[in-house]
Amino acid sequence: MAQTGGAEAPLIIAPDPGNSRLTRAVTGTDQSGAAREIRVVEERPLTIYLNSQEIVTAMTIGDYPGYLAVGYLANQGMLLASDTLTGVDYDEELETVVVRTARATDYEDKLKRKTRTSGCAVGTVFGDMMEGLEGLTLPPAELRTSALYALAHRINTMPSLYLEAGAIHGTVLCEGDRPLVYMEDVGRHNAVDKIAGWMRMEGVPAADKLLYTxxxxxxxxxxxxxxMGIPVLASRSGFTAWGVEIARQVGLTLIGRMRGERFICLSGEERLLRDADPATAPREPRRAGRKGAEE
Known part of the structure; x- marks a missing residue:
């Protein structure tokens, strides 16, 4: 996970705050009673099928439905690493996406065991999802704190739906000091599933990557x-105790509360190379200029 030297290179997929399909203008009144128009994020249902079986209906902003469906199925253990995709078909009018595989599939029993999670929107996790972690070994990697600071600064200052309208989460796939793919959605789980789907469909390796959320x-x-096989997960937000426990169990480097020069690493400290003076880290930009409602 060494520096790439391409910190200012364009992203492969970047947020599209100018896409009128993703937000809507709504007029209300502010604290003084004055009329005010703001942009709010759209929320649409997307029903995901695996072959002929309906799996889930997710609420999403509606971009990259194919990546979302493939990533969701892969992260739920329904789409195996050995599976051959024979089609990913999206019907905008019916708001459905069908993922087809060469292998015949039937997950009726698995669907009966799904449980509600703490995630935003309709995040769900299945009772046997933890089984995929048994014997999992994440690859060794080196994470320079200089690259971590550079990533956080660039991600937090680039145009996004969050800055345009709020009420949305972002997840960014990074390599070294370069953000590669930046996905946003009403639920952070949807955003990470889109990245998982993109990696699966584009054949992108995970061992040298970092995920920022x-x-x-x-x-x-x-x-x-x-x-997904990614060895480092970082966030500007905080932790849950079970999240930390699982990260330590699987050897994932877990970094949170990233604000300016500050961060906390609660798992996988051995991957960190502290090559930057925290006092020289780029300062966190003020959020007062954000146009939309609070997240």
């Missing part, structure tokens, strides 16, 4: 990152 470092976020 704006959301809480919960058990499900840790599990999904580990199942």
């Amino acid at each position: 704006t959301g809480r470092l919960t058990s499900e976020m840790v599990i999904k990152t580990a199942l």
Whole structure:
């Protein structure tokens, strides 16, 4: 996870705050009673099928439905690493996406065991999701704190739906000091599933990557990152105790509360190379200029 020297290189996929399909103008009144128009994030249902079986309906902003479906199925253990994808078909009118595989699938019993999680929107986790962690070994990697500071500064200052409208989470796939793919959605689980789907469909390796999220470092976020084979998960937000416990169990480097020069590492400290003076880290930008409602 060495520095790439391409910190200012363009992202492969970047947020698209100018996409009128993702937000809507709504007029209300402010604290003084004056009329005010703001942009609010759209929320649409997307029903995911695996072959002929309906799996879940997720609430999403509606971009990259194919990546979301493939990533969701992979992270739930329904789409195996050995599976051959024969099609990913999205029907915008019906708001459905069908993922087709060469292998015949039937997950009726698995669907009966799903449980509600603490995630935003409709995050769900299945009772046997933890089974995928048994015997899992994450790759060794080196994370320079100089790269970590550079990533956080660039991610937090680039145009995004969060800065435009709020009420949304972002997840960014990074390599060295370079953000590669930045996905946003109403639920952080959707955002990370989109990245998982992109990696699966594009054949992108995970061993040298870092995942950055704006959301809480919960058990499900840790599990999904580990199942993707990514050795480092970082966030500007905080932790849950079970998230920390699982990260330590699987050897995931877990970094949270990243604000300016400050951060806390609660797992996987051995991957950190402290090559930067925290006093020289770029300062966190003020959020007062954000146009939308509070997240």
